[in-house]
Amino acid sequence: MDNDLWGTTAIVGVGETDYVRGSDRHVCDLILDAAMEAITDAGLKPADINGIIPPPGYMSTEEIAAHLGVPDVAYHVSVLMGGASPTASLQTAAMAIAGGLADNVLVCMGWNGYSALRPKPDARPTKRVMNLGPMGETVRNHYAPYGLMSAAQHYSLYLRRYVETFDIAEDAAAAVAIACRNHAQQNSKAVMRGTPLSRADYDAAPFIAEPLRKFDCCVETDCATAVVMTSLERARDLVHSPVVYLGGAEGHPEPADEIANRANLLELGIHRAAPRAFARAGVSPHDIDVLEIYDCFTYVVLLQLEALGYAEPGGAPAFVADGNIELGGRFPVNTHGGLLSQGHCWGLNHVVEASRQLRGTADAQVADAELALVTGYGDLGDGSIAILGRDR
Amino acid sequence: MRTYVPTPEWIVLDWHHACVAAGLLCIQRCSGCGRWRHPPRRFCPTCQSDGASFEPVTGSGSVLSFAVSHRSLDPGWQALAPYATLLIELDEGPRLLAATTSPLGEIEIGQRFVVRTEALSENFVLVWADPATGPRNDTVDITSERQPS
Numbered sequence: 212m213d214n215d216l217w218g219t220t221a222i223v224g225v226g227e228t229d230y231v232r233g234s235d236r237h238v239c240d241l242i243l244d245a246a247m248e249a250i251t252d253a254g255l256k257p258a259d260i261n262g263i264i265p266p267p268g269y270m271s272t273e274e275i276a277a278h279l280g281v282p283d284v285a286y287h288v289s290v291l292m293g294g295a296s297p298t299a300s301l302q303t304a305a306m307a308i309a310g311g312l313a314d315n316v317l318v319c320m321g322w323n324g325y326s327a328l329r330p331k332p333d334a335r336p337t338k339r340v341m342n343l344g345p346m347g348e349t350v351r352n353h354y355a356p357y358g359l360m361s362a363a364q365h366y367s368l369y370l371r372r373y374v375e376t377f378d379i380a381e382d383a384a385a386a387v388a389i390a391c392r393n394h395a396q397q398n399s400k401a402v403m404r405g406t407p408l409s410r411a412d413y414d415a416a417p418f419i420a421e422p423l424r425k426f427d428c429c430v431e432t433d434c435a436t437a438v439v440m441t442s443l444e445r446a447r448d449l450v451h452s453p454v455v456y457l458g459g460a461e462g463h464p465e466p467a468d469e470i471a472n473r474a475n476l477l478e479l480g481i482h483r484a485a486p487r488a489f490a491r492a493g494v495s496p497h498d499i500d501v502l503e504i505y506d507c508f509t510y511v512v513l514l515q516l517e518a519l520g521y522a523e524p525g526g527a528p529a530f531v532a533d534g535n536i537e538l539g540g541r542f543p544v545n546t547h548g549g550l551l552s553q554g555h556c557w558g559l560n561h562v563v564e565a566s567r568q569l570r571g572t573a574d575a576q577v578a579d580a581e582l583a584l585v586t587g588y589g590d591l592g593d594g595s596i597a598i599l600g601r602d603r
Numbered sequence: 604m605r606t607y608v609p610t611p612e613w614i615v616l617d618w619h620h621a622c623v624a625a626g627l628l629c630i631q632r633c634s635g636c637g638r639w640r641h642p643p644r645r646f647c648p649t650c651q652s653d654g655a656s657f658e659p660v661t662g663s664g665s666v667l668s669f670a671v672s673h674r675s676l677d678p679g680w681q682a683l684a685p686y687a688t689l690l691i692e693l694d695e696g697p698r699l700l701a702a703t704t705s706p707l708g709e710i711e712i713g714q715r716f717v718v719r720t721e722a723l724s725e726n727f728v729l730v731w732a733d734p735a736t737g738p739r740n741d742t743v744d745i746t747s748e749r750q751p752s
Contacts, residue, residue, distance in 0.1 A: 352611045353642060356729060357688045357700045358672055358680035367670040368690050375668075375712055418685070421671040469642060471690050471698040476668060 217491045220305040221446035221453035222599065224253025224439035225563045230402040230554025232325040234433035237335050242270050242321035243278050245435035250279070253439045254450035255315060260439070261285040262313025264300040266320045266557075267293070268342035275319065286313040291344035293589025294505055295461065295480065296320075297436075297559035301597045302459040304440045314441060320559040321435025328431070346590040349469045362507060363428055365591060367420040369476040370510045374422050376477070377525030381422065384509035385413045386531040387544070388426045388551055391506060394538060395548025397575040402430055403552040427509040429550035436559040438566065443602070452602055454566045457582075458492025459597040460484040470591050481518040481586060481594030488596035489520075496520040499598075500580040501568050502542055503561035505588040506549040515586050515594070538575050546575045558587040562597065569601050606679040608723045614643040621657030622720050622728040629657040630697050641697035664693040664732070665740035666714045671707060689732050691716055692740075701732035713739040 226248025228241050236244075250257055257279040263272045264287065272287040286307045290296045297320045304316040322341060326334055343350075350360070359365055373379060392408035395401035408426060416425035446453035462483030464473055489495060496519055506512045513527035521542065522530040530536075536544035547553045547564035554560065565583035567573040580601075587595035611619060614631075621629040631643045635652025639660070646653050668690040675681040687710055689701045701718055703710070716732040723729050 348615075349642075351609050352615050353700060355607055355677070356609060356723075356727070357702055358675050358677060358683075358686060359670060359688055359700070360676040361674075364670055364672050364675075364688075367672075368668050368688075371670065372668040372712075418671070418673040420673065471667075471700060472641060 216305060216309045217458045218455055219443050220308045220440055220456045221443045222438050222456065222566045223441050223446045223449045223451060223453060224249040224255065225566050226252055227400065227436040227560060227563050228434050230400055230432045230434040232402060232432060233331045234323065234326055235331065235334065238321060238323045238337055238339050239270055241433065241435035242266060242319055245321055245437040246275065246279060246317055246319045249437035249439045250317065255439065257281045260315050260317045262304065262307050262316035263287045264304060264316065264318045265289060266322065267291050267296045267344065269322055269339045291342055292461065292593040292595065293344065293346065294507060294557050295587035295589035295593040295595040297557050298562060298585050298587030298597050299461040299595035301456055305456050308440060308442050316440045317437060318440065319437035320557045323433045324555050325431040325433050344590065345468050349591065353469065363420040363423050365470065366508060366511065367423060368470050370422055372476045373514065379528060383528035384427055384513060385410060386536065387509040387512045388413055390536045391545045391549040391551040394546050394575050395552035398547045398553055399574050401548040401553040402432055403548060422510060423508055429507050429555050432554035434554050434556045436556045436563050438562055451570055454569045455600045455602055457598045457600045458488050460487035460491065461595045464592040467591065467593060479514060479518065479592040479594055481515050481588065484594045484596050485519050488598055492598035494582060494598060499582045499584045501546060501565065501577045501583045502544045503565045503583065503585045504544055505558045505561065505586045506545055506551045507588060511588055515588065543577050546573060546577060561585045565599050569599055607677050608727055610726050614645065616726060618643045618657055619727050623722050623725060625659055628660055628662055628718055628720050628730060630660050630695060631655050632658045639695040639697050641699055660693055660695050662718045663735065664691040664716055664718060666710060666712050666716060667692045667698060668712060669710055689716065691718060691732055699730060701730040703732045705734050715740060
């Protein structure tokens with residue numbers, strides 16, 4: 212596809228805090244730490260940044276710029292797709308760069324995902340909250356009164372449908388939980404490093420919302436991550452080998468603001484994003500070397516793998532079996548441990564990990580990784596995709 | 604038992620007011636093309652008419668899916684855990700969530716239910732679904748999603 216957008220920008224800096232359950236750090240400090248690390252990692256200074264995409268809530272572009280010392284913000288935008296936001300932000304950053312609106316764009320995410328509900332006794336209090344965006348109204352008015360407050364409960368409405376439609380076995384997603392936990396054992400920052408997960412542990416865990424058991428659910432974490440993007444041309448003069456943004460897309464189910472009245476409960480945003488993303492990047496699913504799949508819940512990984520074309524509908528349980536998604540398998544998934552076991556940073560940690568894989572510097576490195584695919588998933592089924600590659 | 608009762612606004616509030624006034628479930632219906640729709644929308648997604656009214660429905664419907672929650676952040680619901688929440692497709696077409704009196708283990712996709720409303724305030728009705736007699740509804744059965752999308 213001829214254009215001036217896809218394949219013309221690159222990730223040049225990455226930053227991440229520790230992933231912890233209970234932090235002594237204020238959420239704003241977490242966000243700024245990750246942002247400064249990403250800028251420094253790129254060999255840039257805050258004054259070089261002139262585009263910012265802030266987290267969905269917690270902290271504004273204006274504050275981030277002022278605290279970092281960014282003197283001239285030429286472009287900023289907020290992306291509100293829940294957990295699909297950070298990965299969708301990459302395409303917006305690329306558009307701003309390719310369109311000449313900004314040169315170096317900072318994309319950041321950070322939150323007190325654990326401490327917001329369970330602060331340490333001596334933690335500094337905060338009034339900072341996430342921007343619930345489009346899902347807030349629906350949950351407040353239509354779901355919470357029926358006892359469905361959490362994402363696990365909302366998604367269980369369509370996961371039940373998935374399980375019954377395709378006769379999915381009760382242990383179908385165990386391989387996803389265990390692969391992520393295994394990978395986390397090799398990741399220096401993973402919150403679950405040192406806490407292996409056995410199949411017996413998985414099976415013995417209680418249900419949260421059927422079919423989701425405890426270890427099908429990701430870990431609430433305090434953390435922040437950030438990346439810096441620039442043009443591929445400028446990237447070639449910077450510190451690291453560029454991680455090229457080959458293509459990306461977002462997609463939304465119809466309607467996106469509620470689940471019940473979708474013609475097909477199992478058609479999510481990523482089903483619409485996937486063909487767009489592969490066409491833009493000019494690659495096919497089987498070209499990809501490493502998959503960083505948004506794993507708020509294991510079954511959501513299964514649905515996404517099918518949407519991406521790695522399995523027919525109902526076929527993902529066979530795809531994830533037999534070590535296929537483990538390090539050393541044909542399609543390693545979530546080599547950092549994912550939201551399930553590294554920590555939950557809304558999938559920008561997946562972008563950081565994919566970037567390290569393509570630089571060849573990941574803790575759990577996939578040999579000769581040249582192409583990586585990242586997904587985001589959020590709100591009531593919005594989806595986003597980024598396809599990243601080594602510079603040729 | 605429930606500790607959370609919202610006070611909706613805008614057209615969602617209009618819907619609850621219609622249900623409270625009628626004492627039964629009403630659903631928005633397009634005055635342009637006659638189609639039923641839910642949740643309330645400003646324009647008809649089919650004909651784009653902005654004329655609509657809330658009209659009583661039969662209350663008959665079928666289970667399209669359901670959630671079984673073993674934990675809840677709401678103390679009232681937590682006391683009932685595990686509990687089911689039904690996703691009901693009304694015979695008129697629109698779908699909505701409903702609390703149910705049906706025991707866990709007796710709920711099946713396609714099963715027939717009849718819904719009723721309980722006014723929890725003058726601004727909010729909760730929808731309940733009770734098992735109905737009659738054959739299961741195979742039109743909501745699990746065939747539609749077998750087609751690759």
